[in-house]
Amino acid sequence: xxxxxxxxxxxxxxxxxxxxxxxxxxxxxxxxxxxxxxxxxxxxxxxxxxxxxxxxxxxxxxxxxxxxxxxxxxxxxxxxxxxxxxxxxxxxxxxxxxxxxxxxxxxxxxxxxxxxxxxxxxxx
Amino acid sequence: xxxxxxxxxxxxxxxxxxxxxxxxxxxxxxxxxxxxxxxxxxxxxxxxxxxxxxxxxxxxxxxxxxxxxxxxxxxxxxxxxxxxxxxxxxxxxxxxxxxxxxxxxxxxxxxxxxxxxxxxxxxxxxxxxxxxxxxxxxxxxxxxxxxxxxxxxxxxxxxxxxxxxxxxxxxxxxxx
Numbered sequence: 001x002x003x004x005x006x007x008x009x010x011x012x013x014x015x016x017x018x019x020x021x022x023x024x025x026x027x028x029x030x031x032x033x034x035x036x037x038x039x040x041x042x043x044x045x046x047x048x049x050x051x052x053x054x055x056x057x058x059x060x061x062x063x064x065x066x067x068x069x070x071x072x073x074x075x076x077x078x079x080x081x082x083x084x085x086x087x088x089x090x091x092x093x094x095x096x097x098x099x100x101x102x103x104x105x106x107x108x109x110x111x112x113x114x115x116x117x118x119x120x121x122x123x124x
Numbered sequence: 125x126x127x128x129x130x131x132x133x134x135x136x137x138x139x140x141x142x143x144x145x146x147x148x149x150x151x152x153x154x155x156x157x158x159x160x161x162x163x164x165x166x167x168x169x170x171x172x173x174x175x176x177x178x179x180x181x182x183x184x185x186x187x188x189x190x191x192x193x194x195x196x197x198x199x200x201x202x203x204x205x206x207x208x209x210x211x212x213x214x215x216x217x218x219x220x221x222x223x224x225x226x227x228x229x230x231x232x233x234x235x236x237x238x239x240x241x242x243x244x245x246x247x248x249x250x251x252x253x254x255x256x257x258x259x260x261x262x263x264x265x266x267x268x269x270x271x272x273x274x275x276x277x278x279x280x281x282x283x284x285x286x287x288x289x290x291x292x293x294x295x296x297x298x299x300x
Contacts, residue, residue, distance in 0.1 A: 008288060009256075015237045015291075016256035020142055022234055027141035028156055030134050034163040 132179050133166070139258055143184050146253045147191035150238060154194060162190040181264045184254075188268065240290045248283030251276055 133140075144155040144162075162183075165171040171186045173179060241249045247269070254265035266276035 009284070011291070012252075012284065012288060013256055015233055016253075018231060019234045019237055020139075020257050022231070023142040023145055024138040026152065027138045028159075030137045034160065035130055035133070035167045037164070037167045 129173060129179065133163070133183065136180060136183060139180075140183065140187060142257060143253070144187050144191060146250070146257075147188055148194065149242070154198075158187065158191045158194050161194070162187045165190065177267055178264065180258075181260070181268050184258070184260075185268050236291065236294055240287055240294075243290065244283050244286060245279075247271070247279045248286070251279045252283045252287060255280060 140162075141155060141159055144159045145152065148154040148158060162171070165186060173182050176182070177185075241252065244252070250269060251262070251265050254260045254268065255262060260268070262276050262280055263273055265280075266273045269276065271279075
């Protein structure tokens with residue numbers, strides 16, 4: 001059911017036939033062994049690193065319970081002394097009993113005049 | 125095993141190799157591997173001819189499917205995980221054929237044809253190969269490729285015109 005032969009098709013047909021002849025020449029010869037089922041499938045050799053890696057993984061799994069057991073036990077928090085006993089007492093203002101010399105906070109540097117006025121910083 | 129079918133396989137062997145070669149983009153080593161795997165499928169009874177189509181169409185379908193499997197396997201092997209699991213480096217085709225001298229013997233016309241064919245969309249190249257090289261009808265090619273007849277005909281016409289135009293646009297080969 002191919003379409004009617006186009007007169008221009010002969011060029012393509014020729015080239016494909018040439019390719020076909022070359023491929024046939026390069027094709028492997030037919031052998032009856034192609035249709036023979038292999039007696040037993042050959043298995044790929046195991047990689048060298050497979051068994052050591054498996055053994056190491058098994059050892060790690062076996063050692064896991066011991067590692068877990070030897071971990072330091074968690075202490076009961078209620079049995080520990082309170083770390084911040086003062087927190088429970090009524091709070092008092094910080095620096096209540098401290099007196100400062102205010103004159104010290106108003107000191108000025110001799111080079112203050114070099115600064116622009118808007119950067120004149122005073123510690124109060 | 126059906127001896128009649130085995131005889132047909134033997135008759136089809138050179139063409140089957142040509143088809144396998146097309147399916148693996150001209151790699152001789154992989155074509156041989158694909159063909160061997162296809163024969164193995166037949167021998168093991170994994171691929172059985174039910175008589176729904178011509179034997180050639182069915183057999184070429186098996187080869188096409190096997191080539192697609194091979195392509196997927198090759199892609200997987202190229203991934204890092206694949207290389208790790210397979211425990212082998214990227215495989216190189218050391219047995220690839222033809223030999224360099226055979227390559228030189230390949231006619232320039234054929235080389236140009238293969239080059240131009242590789243520039244076409246895969247479906248177009250496939251249908252042209254099946255019709256011109258394997259001498260199948262477009263309907264058989266459509267059944268093999270798993271597409272409708274109309275679609276196959278469209279691929280055939282477009283591919284043919286494009287290939288012809290490309291080949292005509294090439295400079296004439298120098299003959300000594």
